[in-house]
Amino acid sequence: MNKKFLADFWRLFKGYWSSDEKWKARGLLGAVIVLNFAAVYILVLLNQWYNTFYTALQDYNYEAFWPLIGRFTLLAVVHIAIAVYAIYLRQMVEIKWRTWMTTRYLEHWMDKQTYYKLQILDYDTDNPDQRISEDINQFVSLTLQLALGFLKQTATLGAFVMILWNLSGIIRVPFGGYEFTIYGYMVWLSLIYAIAGTYLTHRVGRELIHLNYDQQRYEADFRFNMVRVRENGESIAFYRGEEPEKTGFSERFAKVIKNYWSLMRREKALTWFTAGYGQLAIIFPLLFAAPRYFAKEMALGGLMQTTSAFGRVQDALSFFVDAYTSVAQWLAVVKRLVGFTEHMQLVENVQSDLQFKKNGQVIAIEDLTVDLPSGQVLLKKCSFVLKQGDKLLITGASGCGKSTLMRTIAGIWPFGKGNITIPLGTSRLFLPQRPYLPLGNLRTVLFYPEKNIAVSDHEIQNVLQLCQLGQLINRLDVVEDWSRILSLGEQQRIAFARVLLIRPDWTFLDEASSALDEATEKIMYQLLAENLPQMVMISIGHRDTLKQHHQTKLHLTGDGAFILGNI
């Protein structure tokens, strides 16, 4: 654990504890800590009970028997109640902390299109979905579990070292003609026992850190591979791509299994050791305390109390031993979350030389240069103005940069320079070749991404009819995976219906009618022209038939040059 790791961890950690919810959170955590200390206190009382109880047994003191059983019952009940609430309240802290962090991470991920920029900048390699759903959960629960465990075990250690010290008495060891007097020898023995155990566990178990890290990564890759097949089922089926997909699954799954075998072997070695170590811990204190018992320097009660106290001290010192796997997981989780956070920050800090302004009445593109992340220029120093009602068609060979120009104007592509001015308060809509249809009912699909647009059902049905989607007018509230059910042409008509319903000020159409026959395409474009004559429209398309719906054409030649002119 180096300095950077601690600084990274601190950054992840401090957010919640210094947030708006900090007083509630700290109060709750304080209660959990108090309960943990109370549990230690009850353990001390129980340990004293051992002495009294076994001494009473040794003395055949029947009068003391039942009251002592009663005392044990009372202590046990209190201990159970404390244990239950210590866990319950800790989980409460956990769920609140997780909620806070998940909300922040989701915001950060969605904010400024970070989810998209991570993709275009190729930082998407480490499964953001898993970071947000699983890693935050683990980070919160492991941090609390380890921190509270550490506090509790320290308190236990403090209390029981004192008890053990007092019970140990003195032992004299003859060595080389001298006699050494050792005070509190049981404390030293427990210390040696625990340190040796911790050291050996570290030796056996340290590989678990990176094995756990890799396991999570391989599992996520395997799962993601299946998600992709589900999402692209149709294409894969048409290609008859089952074999390559199966090979992909097998390769990824083989990595999961191979790593799991290594994990199993390591854990097996560790279990051999920890189980043996745990068993030996029962007999070890008896061996060393027995001489004093048989020398009648200690009663049975003292012997029992000593073994119980040794157990507690040993438990506390071996905390690291038992928590080894958790610490390994925790290190891996912190590393992954920090990596993800850094990637999001890197993406957020990507500097763009594009200047966006919001004013005036027109869309003005001035000296716009569009690049690829590699620096290759797609378009150089392009300028044009679009006023209300203007319709621009962008053409050019495949791969020349048409979609990238559209992304740049829409403000989601950061590589380039120049000025883009957009009228203040205008709304826009983007129609890609394959429209995005969210999960939900048809009404939600039609209004995506808007939520609260006041349009009557009658109007929606009318728009559906106009877009030749009459078969859907009675299914507005039906929940389906619409992108799976509707044909691509129908999905494209849904997108046109969306424009008619949402009525944006400008619309991007990136081959938005490519799946429609020419007659239907004409009807769709005419619908837009008649119903939204003031709307600015920027289309991309290869078909000549599109020309009739636009006045201006921007032809990209692919080497940065372009031809702009009237149609």
Ligand SMILES: Nc1ncnc2c1ncn2[C@@H]1O[C@H](COP(=O)(O)OP(=O)(O)OP(=O)(O)O)[C@@H](O)[C@H]1O
């Ligand atoms: N995230 C990215 N990183 C690197 N290169 C990219 C990225 N996105 C697109 N490109 C490249 O930029 C070039 C232009 O892509 P773009 O999608 O703009 O082309 P297009 O003209 O719209 O093509 P088409 O007509 O085939 O849709 C292509 O060579 C493409 O490979």
